[in-house]
Amino acid sequence: MFQIGEFSKLANVSIRSLRHYDKIGLLTPEKINTETNYRHYSAKQLQTINKIQKLKEIGLSLTVINKILSSGFDAKTIQSHFAIRELELQEELETIKQQSLLLESSLAVLKEDSAKxxxxxxxxxxxxxxxxxxxxxxxxxxxxxxxxxxxxxxxxxxxxxxxxxxxxxxxxxxxxxxxxxxxxxxxxxxxxxxxxxxxxxxxxxxxxxxxxxxxxxxxxxxxxxxxxxxxxxxxxxxxxxxxxxxxxxxxxxxxxxxxxxxxxxxxxxxxxxxxxx
The missing domain is CATH 3.20.80.10 (Regulatory factor, effector binding domain)
Structure with missing residues (x-):
């Protein structure tokens, strides 16, 4: 078992995040000392936290990640949410392209002679x-x-x-x-x-x-x-x-x-x- 500070270092995740994950039911400590309220995590949970962080990196919300964890990492569930995220990324990319064009046009306007x-x-x-x-x-x-x-x-x-x-x-x-x-x-x-x-x-x-x-x-x-x-x-x-x-x-x-x-x-x-x- 690892105390929360030790687990935080091993997982490269802040104690604040671990406590938040516990609060929303995303990752509950393996054991909590009822007298000291100290949280203890198992080595197996390090695999889970690494998966959570990987899913966060691709932009999935904690709510979606919780659904994936609750499904036991069911392949269909993962594919479904990945497909939704892919559509979101395409929309975000289109927005970025539009913003890029706006930057170009705005720069041109700012460079124009004020007499225009x-x-x-x-x-x-x-x-x-x-x-x-x-x-x-x-x-x-x-x-x-x-x-x-x-x-x-x-x-x-x-x-x-x-x-x-x-x-x-x-x-x-x-x-x-x-x-x-x-x-x-x-x-x-x-x-x-x-x-x-x-x-x-x-x-x-x-x-x-x-x-x-x-x-x-x-x-x-x-x-x-x-x-x-x-x-x-x-x-x-x-x-x-x-x-x-x-x-x-x-x-x-x-x-x-x-x-x-x-x-x-x-x-x-x-x-x-x-x-x-």
Whole structure:
């Protein structure tokens, strides 16, 4: 028998971990002295702890490891959990690849001459218009396409007529920034609201709104630089925000797969700053 300190050295596992394993029933000491509460482990348990550590190295959780131990290291049980872990690793690898691409693109943006990000801001009015609209909470901003698919699936069969300037826009209604479960509305301008509203798709009149407008040529990675520029412009011209920000898509992924050719108009509803105390 080995005391917990001795066993810890032999197994290259901290005493803290051994006590945690005991607490969750993963590895219980062979013997516990009822008078001193000293834990004693057997040489056979060294084989078990080595297997536990090996399973941890490949990324299996302690819960899964416990199931494998409880099965007596049944081959089917091990294969099943290994297959699940392999899928998880593939997903993790894909995430790493995406992050790597983001690093490359971010580095390119940071190296760009700051003059490139000299955006022109215009105060303008988006006029009253009739729109086909759908609003919902979606998993993330990247899921916006789901709303457009839902909108067009309903309005195309009604042979809806769009205005010459379609004002295809996405409105971001959340009061604060959210990474998930975002409140987004998409709209397309139509000639009349005399169509049937159904299945969460509504035809309505949208009011005019005064905005600070910025044309973005290229991908949405510029949005951070845009918001920095707009914030400075608002302060310098004594304006404050007056409603949810929205994007008007002049050229988007719907018609152009190459992000370099996208043309987006970022709009920030504004009003004159209130100087009352």
């Amino acid at each position: 990000w000299n955006y022109h801001i215009t105060k303008k009015e988006i006029p009253e218009r009739f729109v086909a609209s759908v609003r919902n909470t979606i998993p993330s901003f990247a899921s916006e396409g789901l709303l457009w698919e839902r909108l067009y699936a309903e309005i195309i069969p009604q042979q809806v007529q769009f205005t010459k300037e379609p004002y295809s826009m996405a409105i971001f209604h959340d009061d604060t920034y959210r990474e998930a479960d975002v409140d987004v509305e998409v709209q397309a301008a139509v000639k009349t609201a005399d169509y049937e509203s159904r299945n969460g798709i509504f035809f309505k009149e949208a009011p005019a709104v005064t905005v600070a407008s910025v044309i973005i040529n290229g991908s949405y990675e510029q949005m951070t630089a845009v918001t920095e520029t707009v914030a400075i412009w608002l302060e310098n011209h004594n304006y404050q925000l007056n409603g949810p920000m929205f994007n008007i898509y002049h050229v988007s992924i719907a018609t152009e797969p190459n992000p370099e050719n996208w043309v987006t108009e970022a709009c920030f509803p504004i009003k004159e700053e209130n100087h009352e105390i």
